[in-house]
Amino acid sequence: MTAKIAAAAGEVAGPGVEIAAVCPDDGPAAIESHVDEARAAVAVVELVERDVRAGGSDAYVVACFGDPGLDAARELVDVPVIGIAEAAMHLAAISGRSFAIVTTLSRTLGRAQDLLARYGMTDACVWMSGTGIPVLDLEEATGEAFETIARHCREAVAQGADAVVLGCAGMTDLCHRLADRVGVPVVDGVSAAVGLAAAMVRAGVGTSKRDEYAAPPRRPVPVP
Amino acid sequence: MTAKIAAAAGEVAGPGVEIAAVCPDDGPAAIESHVDEARAAVAVVELVERDVRAGGSDAYVVACFGDPGLDAARELVDVPVIGIAEAAMHLAAISGRSFAIVTTLSRTLGRAQDLLARYGMTDACVWMSGTGIPVLDLEEATGEAFETIARHCREAVAQGADAVVLGCAGMTDLCHRLADRVGVPVVDGVSAAVGLAAAMVRAGVGTSKRDEYAAPPRRPVPVP
Amino acid sequence: MTAKIAAAAGEVAGPGVEIAAVCPDDGPAAIESHVDEARAAVAVVELVERDVRAGGSDAYVVACFGDPGLDAARELVDVPVIGIAEAAMHLAAISGRSFAIVTTLSRTLGRAQDLLARYGMTDACVWMSGTGIPVLDLEEATGEAFETIARHCREAVAQGADAVVLGCAGMTDLCHRLADRVGVPVVDGVSAAVGLAAAMVRAGVGTSKRDEYAAPPRRPVPVP
Amino acid sequence: MTAKIAAAAGEVAGPGVEIAAVCPDDGPAAIESHVDEARAAVAVVELVERDVRAGGSDAYVVACFGDPGLDAARELVDVPVIGIAEAAMHLAAISGRSFAIVTTLSRTLGRAQDLLARYGMTDACVWMSGTGIPVLDLEEATGEAFETIARHCREAVAQGADAVVLGCAGMTDLCHRLADRVGVPVVDGVSAAVGLAAAMVRAGVGTSKRDEYAAPPRRPVPVP
Amino acid sequence: MTAKIAAAAGEVAGPGVEIAAVCPDDGPAAIESHVDEARAAVAVVELVERDVRAGGSDAYVVACFGDPGLDAARELVDVPVIGIAEAAMHLAAISGRSFAIVTTLSRTLGRAQDLLARYGMTDACVWMSGTGIPVLDLEEATGEAFETIARHCREAVAQGADAVVLGCAGMTDLCHRLADRVGVPVVDGVSAAVGLAAAMVRAGVGTSKRDEYAAPPRRPVPVP
Amino acid sequence: MTAKIAAAAGEVAGPGVEIAAVCPDDGPAAIESHVDEARAAVAVVELVERDVRAGGSDAYVVACFGDPGLDAARELVDVPVIGIAEAAMHLAAISGRSFAIVTTLSRTLGRAQDLLARYGMTDACVWMSGTGIPVLDLEEATGEAFETIARHCREAVAQGADAVVLGCAGMTDLCHRLADRVGVPVVDGVSAAVGLAAAMVRAGVGTSKRDEYAAPPRRPVPVP
Structure with a gap:
């Protein structure tokens, strides 16, 4: 991967x-x-x-x-x-009004919800779906896995998504083929x-070091 | 501690x-x-x-x-x-309409904001403040540290908080004295x-094992 | 009851x-x-x-x-x-990320929405449903009423709820049987x-008497 | 009154x-x-x-x-x-982007917050203030009470409010004088x-009788 | 029109x-x-x-x-x-807890979403639907167009809307007939x-001239 | 410009x-x-x-x-x-948790609020300020204008902003000098x-042509 x-x-x-x-x-x-x-x-x-x-x-x-x-x-x-979730969500939000997330296991959608909230993207995301394909099965995205993901992407469009965000770095190589298939922007977080x-x-815009993201405090090593 | x-x-x-x-x-x-x-x-x-x-x-x-x-x-x-953040926020939200968080270093307030959002408490929290006291200095809360924290608690009330949530487990032993001082409920997360x-x-209410919180998938150990 | x-x-x-x-x-x-x-x-x-x-x-x-x-x-x-709505919502929100409300008549769901907003639970509640069973018919929850409520609870889980909140004190005695049936936490407000x-x-956390919840002002009885 | x-x-x-x-x-x-x-x-x-x-x-x-x-x-x-709160908030929201509420006792602001949320006006309301004047003292709004209320209205404008909502039916007769004084729309709920x-x-728009606001169910009078 | x-x-x-x-x-x-x-x-x-x-x-x-x-x-x-969108949304929000928008082309629903957000009506609007009827085809609302719109209004009620907002000034003459048909308030923005x-x-409530809506600045005409 | x-x-x-x-x-x-x-x-x-x-x-x-x-x-x-507002807000949101907007006339802040809402950035923006400098006066940002803007940027940081968004294309050439002055990322929308x-x-991510952003319908030119 x-x-x-x-x-x-x-x-x-x-x-x-x-x-x-x-x-x-x-x-x-x-x-x-x-x-x-x-x-x-x-x-x-x-x-x-x-x-x-x-x-x-x-x-x-x-x-x-x-x-x-x-x-x-x-x-x-x-x-x-x-x-890459952050990046994909921001780019998808610029490519249209709304996006969907198509990911691997549905159990990861809770984390995705937290990230949507953190990045201000809760309203922009109109649909989320787990394909049930484990991450490691994406290593070689056979025809079947691709078809499953494509089906979810098409459903995303039917649900009103202007764009689709791929919810796993392991899907990165499927991105352009999926975009061709569904006819809306498909956003891969790595790219x-x-x-x-x-x-x-x-x-010239880096990470702010104002307070929260300043270097962590150094502490004396506690004596055991 | x-x-x-x-x-x-x-x-x-x-x-x-x-x-x-x-x-x-x-x-x-x-x-x-x-x-x-x-x-x-x-x-x-x-x-x-x-x-x-x-x-x-x-x-x-x-x-x-x-x-x-x-x-x-x-x-x-x-x-x-x-x-303990979750618990303190929920109890504080029942003790009044609004609460404030008084914590150690202001750099931790970003995390507190994420938790407020996760627990639905963003609107209930009307003020947040870092006292600047590092966690380890709370080990023995001398008079001075106590007075600093009490001052922040009083300011919290002035800012419209019905209750104060203490933002560190290390403040647990100060809770009742602070409540006496400021005259509103002061909530310690541990209690x-x-x-x-x-x-x-x-x-009889435990953790839901429906999807997100089900036992993590077991994977074959990758061959190095 | x-x-x-x-x-x-x-x-x-x-x-x-x-x-x-x-x-x-x-x-x-x-x-x-x-x-x-x-x-x-x-x-x-x-x-x-x-x-x-x-x-x-x-x-x-x-x-x-x-x-x-x-x-x-x-x-x-x-x-x-x-x-009891407040209590059930808070506990359900700790037992998972999301919950549903299953209640008696759908006409009471508007009030439930107001309470969700008041308690910060709007996002956590992913589904609400009225069973159509009037409160007084719960006095003796015959098999049929129980099955109806159970069906709504199962639908709640299908809709993505990690837990189910029972929307009436009259359902309190059905709580454990429903939890057994649907396999997720079912929360009764009374408990x-x-x-x-x-x-x-x-x-040691009571009701804040700061302003809104202070004792109501006493007024001279108006002369008729 | x-x-x-x-x-x-x-x-x-x-x-x-x-x-x-x-x-x-x-x-x-x-x-x-x-x-x-x-x-x-x-x-x-x-x-x-x-x-x-x-x-x-x-x-x-x-x-x-x-x-x-x-x-x-x-x-x-x-x-x-x-x-009248509902009406005043809706009209104020049309008269500008934002409004403030100036009311009697600050203890009533909690209720006002609930109403703002119920009517979708939370974001539009940028400031709320209690004047400390009890309702019954408005019966005859002497010069002093008027000046106090006017001072709060001016502060509302300074805080960024495009309009002021008067938070008590007892202020209805002060509305036009206050508008003259502060130079922005002052909205009385009664009018x-x-x-x-x-x-x-x-x-031809009445109250919807769809479900929540349908006539309440009639129940047999319980036998004592 | x-x-x-x-x-x-x-x-x-x-x-x-x-x-x-x-x-x-x-x-x-x-x-x-x-x-x-x-x-x-x-x-x-x-x-x-x-x-x-x-x-x-x-x-x-x-x-x-x-x-x-x-x-x-x-x-x-x-x-x-x-x-008229603003007016219809405010009146619909007073006629019940929730409303739906039934409009012409679905491509205009994005703009409707922006307006809902601007007016605080996002939560009140529980459903939106485009009928696919272009604006100019409403000039003479034949039986067929009326039936299509009526079908969408009925679906709106099924989706939980207490009232229906008509999303086009060209539907104004259909308003009362639609209300008769669906049995809930139907709100025309013009009225x-x-x-x-x-x-x-x-x-006596006009447009606030405080800052945003003050008269636009006059600028010297730029020399070409 | x-x-x-x-x-x-x-x-x-x-x-x-x-x-x-x-x-x-x-x-x-x-x-x-x-x-x-x-x-x-x-x-x-x-x-x-x-x-x-x-x-x-x-x-x-x-x-x-x-x-x-x-x-x-x-x-x-x-x-x-x-x-450029969209771009600056997205980049600022990645450079820290929060940002402020420093712009020309305060009357434009209403529009900025609408854009924040549209882009999901309402929560990320913790402060907004108009400097009172008209756009055309930025053509040659003399020392005085620069100092005024810098003062507002410093205040933004004091108000808790991790980064500052410049609210006018005319400020683009001041960006790096301002960043040096205030010590947090300053984001120019053009860059x-x-x-x-x-x-x-x-x-390979363009504009979605799904519905809202599809090519506008062509209509017969109305006969005058």
């Missing part, structure tokens, strides 16, 4: 943008529960900390649709940090986030 | 309720950033998993005002799991959560 | 809690319109005033799902006053309110 | 509109608490029932800013029933409601 | 109210897109400017359901300026706006 | 992006009222129509903070159309929109 994400990111990166796609060594194999989410958040923190020690990057993208560890990562740097990162870097 | 929390919980537990206050071995010393929050969430997951393996409890309380790991813990059990846990257990 | 409510309350009361279930002498026989609601509110005020004159109680529960007279009763005392009352009394 | 209200209503009634201003015999002398509100609601129900028995009217106005008994009264008739009633009657 | 609107307005105007129905010379033939809306807004501005130069009127009604140019027109006068205008004029 | 906007856009465009900055021949000299807004919307429509006839562009940016004509322009093309346009083009 990391290779697939790297490919999608590279495709939209544009001249002068370099992508480093990294995967935590010991994160969960897939993120489809709050328990996975909690572990992934710590993994994201550690990857960003490691990258900062290695000199840092111009922007960071968290490439899981639950945007795990996004707030924490923002505390560690002053450059843009963008989640959206890479584009937004470039936009923010070029505009 | 764990002892203080245990004392507060014990005080309100009522007959027939037994409290086990536990602290993760390797969690952050205090939770006052999103990075701390991420680490604490994993620690909460591990503590609940360990307790379940040891036979489990009738209910769980997450005793940090950021309610870290609450959603994840809910996936692991079918009994009530209650965060609130213990009471709510007992209420839910007695009423 | 008063006896049924007393039984449900007693069952969850726990050690050290004493329940006095009272019914106004001249209130409406059932509360299923705004006109009934208006009359019940005055009856609640009168019952609380009488109880206060008789020495008062540690907490008050208003055992009708429209929470009639709740605000007024709060003006009369400084201890907790809890409505919820009794538990919340105990929680608030133990935590 | 009834005479004052009748005068204000008559002034705006226009040709062909007849006003009957009535006051319950045994309602509270003034309505400035939830307890008063509860009693006033029953009084409104009784007055409407009596009027219906006497042949009925073309429309009803509830002339207290808490709109007591409004929902109940709507159950009794199929013609328009309008509260607003009379105008709205005429508008609805002429447009 | 202008004649039809004039007739509807005249019918509800009441004694002492004179209606002047005017149509821009070069506005769009119908308003069923944002492009039409933009052109209509400028036409409204020009008509109001012309009327002001001719002595002005006591109130203005913008008789297109998109309320085009409403904010701009308000800058030009200090008397009431009322849009509603004329009534509201009379109400505001009689109550 | 057109030259200034072209410069800002060119600066952030990145390799392979070509900017054509155009100004309507007969639009208003500045846009600081709803009347100006209405006229500018028509001018935007005409410019886009003309560009489409000339072969079209890959994306369109509407470079006025009121985003005039944005919805209408979207009907005319299937590529991205982005308003933001150009970056977002590139992001959307690269990700």
